[in-house]
Amino acid sequence: MDDTVRITRRGLLRAGLLGSALLWAGGQIGCGGRHAASRPAAGSGERQALTPAGEAILGAVIPVVLGSLLPGDEKERRRVLAIGLDTIDRYLAFLPEALQREAGDAFATLDLLPARVLLVGTWRPWSETPPATVAAFLRSARSSRFDLVRRIFVFLQSLAVLAWFDQRAAWPAIGYPGPPVERTSANWSLE
């Protein structure tokens, strides 16, 4: 009883602060910060829409959402995660520019220290956040009483689903034999 009350209060406080933090961050990004924050990853020459912040956040979130569905072998795991991020990048690149910006802004905001501290409960950058912490964040976000926080959860979770289940490597474990017709595509690797 005591615990629930405390958690709820803390949740409330967090979300209240979070709301302000997001507003603040959104404003920052909106007025000029956006260009730096929302531009596709510079290093990975081929990125068309996925930002470095997005890449870092999804890099932490996807393995946690997919859990044991991902291959155990480290090299194979890295390969399929890279395909997943490529898929998300291409997918985002087909969205209207306003939505690409919205996704970039959402990632930029989630990557800011206040959001990490308030939502995820850690000072560490996403790439160094332990999976257990990310899992706890995702669970609490899913059942949050705040629509905005649940919206963040749905956004991240559905990108993880999108990154994985259309990959050949995903299919044996889930009993999907793959499509009955094979085609090639200029825009997609279709791995």
Next chain:
Amino acid sequence: MSARTILTGNTLDTDRVLEGDVAIIGSGAGGAISADVLARAGLRVVVVEEGAYRTPADFVPREIPAFAELYVEGGVRLTRDGSIGVVQGRTVGGSTAVNWTSSFRTPEPTLRYWREVLGITGLSAAELAPWFELIEKRLHIAPWETPNPNNQLLARGAAKLGWHHGPIRRNVSGCANLGYCGLGCPTGAKQSMDVTAIPDALDHGAVLVTRVRADRLRLRADRVTAVECLALDERGVKPTGRRVTLRAPWVIAAGAAINTPGLLLRSDVPDPHRLVGKRTFLQTHNYSLAFMPEIVDPFFGAQQSVYVDEFTWRDGVDGRAGFNMEAAGAQPVVSMHAWNGIGTELADFARRLPHLHTLVSQIRDGFAPDSRGGEVRLRGDGSPVLDYPITDFVWDGVRRSYLAMAECQFAAGAESVHPACSDARAYRSWAEARREIGTLRLRPLNVYLNSTHPLGGCPMGPDPRTAVVGIDCRHHHLANLAVIDGSIVPTSLGVNPSLTIYALAARAATGLAERIGGAGAAGASPG
């Protein structure tokens, strides 16, 4: 048959002005049927389409490429608060190129409501019958007699419970029963607009311009003087800077619900009663997931071939929310998308995919006095977004349809049933499901909701105070504009909408052809 004229917006290197008798915006159900009817009547037709032109051989049977390339906003056009994903096509053929082929005539109670409450005359079942027959023949619409396991289970559950159900008719010819309709039919069996009405219109001299977005209607007095379009890049995302201007004495807006109201709002089309964009209906879809002891393989076979309409009209046409029920099995991304699992829960769920049985209910809106649908607004960049508040009316429909779907799935032999709601869990028996769903917390984002049936926003009707276009689909305030697409439908339907839109389009375009007086204008009339 003359050579087909198709221009690709992304490769244009100069601005273009195109002239014709009729300019049509959008190549989906309404636009393509209109183009075909008018071109056959001897009129010079120009069709502009935001999407690209794909042939059956181009369709890649993979989910992400298909959603990205063939759908509006990646297949998930979120309502303003993010709680409902509206699913629409954006390719030559529009949503018909990616739809699931379920074909229903407009139900009697819907037509009666239109007549008795909205004053819409001339659209009785008998008056529409010839138009339905015309389309049914044209698109090979016939009952599908070999349901896949997903649909057999729906029929089994409904039969056990004594619920009214029947086989769905589909617009296919030589269908190989692959079950990839949503990704663009790879064999060309689906009689969607991209392989039927559009090629026929092209063969009758229509001009098609792809990867071009109609941005604004230019107006003078009570007329549209031009349609200003932006050429888009190869992905259909960024304007290339090239402009295409359409000049024609008649203009047909056929960009579908949400987009057509968006175009009219952007263009400041006269709207003295502030109707444009309002009364947009979604027939909101919600989902129930079950695991069956037998193999279902939901990713194979025609997705929808059995319907249940036991609850569609039970509480009266304008009583509490009615809903129909259909199967909704699909490939892995769509199958997994309905449920927000994390880690082990997601993995356990996914590993049982071959046993997954998915049902969908579509919650009829727009009839009850407190069911007013949503409203299309414009974002800062002029693009439309739908604000659709989920009212208690809708939530009540969600709860009762969760109950009905769970009851049906248990009757069909389910081992467990899980409403597609992250505040729910798997139930082991109908008794448990009934108890738990009765008090289940229903809130935005945690209940998985979407809609492949957005309708309305430019409703037809005789009275300019309540309708944007007349029953002949001509705009009430602009003399040479017609709207012929799902946005004219004044309520949701209680069934999947394509056949209604095809028939209304054939009727309206034939009327227009007669009015304009093209050579052989009556040629498209039925019978």
